[in-house]
């Protein structure tokens with residue numbers, strides 16, 4: 001039921017955290033649950049989109065009507081996203097680890113006389129920035145910004161640095177009031193839509209409602225593009 005304004009549109013969505021292994025039993029991760037990204041994938045599919053979700057490790061079921069690829073690390077997520085091009089739009093909701101350990105030990109690192117290990121870190125590729133400047137860049141590129149301070153300023157910087165059309169900014173320092181567990185991991189969100197034409201503040205709502213509104217916005221934007 002309902003209108004299908006995204007029929008025939010291929011849309012890539014990333015969701016969830018990435019896990020960056022340290023050794024066979026340990027990894028670096030973050031508090032992303034995938035709730036916001038999965039809700040967006042589902043909302044886009046309800047509007048008729050051909051939705052290709054690339055998900056990091058989450059405990060959520062794959063959304064109905066969506067094609068889901070499961071990955072673990074940032075580098076796997078980047079490869080999976082690029083393999084899905086070309087697309088009409090990309091919505092990068094995943095909380096991709098900015099860093100990984102320089103090396104991953106083949107064996108479990110033992111506790112020993114040497115004391116705690118020092119983990120040398122290297123930067124992960126920026127998937128959004130790569131897509132934002134890709135030769136086969138989707139018509140519409142939407143990034144997120146998880147900030148704990150100067151939300152609007154940092155999101156505006158990310159818009160340009162990552163070559164996005166929109167940045168959906170959320171304040172992930174919010175741990176009370178919005179919902180138990182905070183924006184990362186919880187069920188509600190309050191976002192600002194940052195574009196070159198300004199900043200639009202949306203009220204706090206369920207992640208499913210944020211997803212619904214964002215899907216409508218994406219449908220209108222793609223509609224205005226003459227292919």
Ligand code: PMT
Nearest residue numbers: 032033034035036095096126127128143144145146184185
């Ligand atoms: O998963 P939930 O529990 O529902 O929580 C939702 C959320 C808080 C994770 C989500 O709403 C959100 O803010 N996602 C972006 C998280 C993030 O990593 O933000 P960032 O400001 O570090 O990154 C900015 C953008 O660049 C994001 O679109 C991110 O996907 C992308 N990025 C970042 C680093 C990297 N190496 N590659 C990327 O593509």
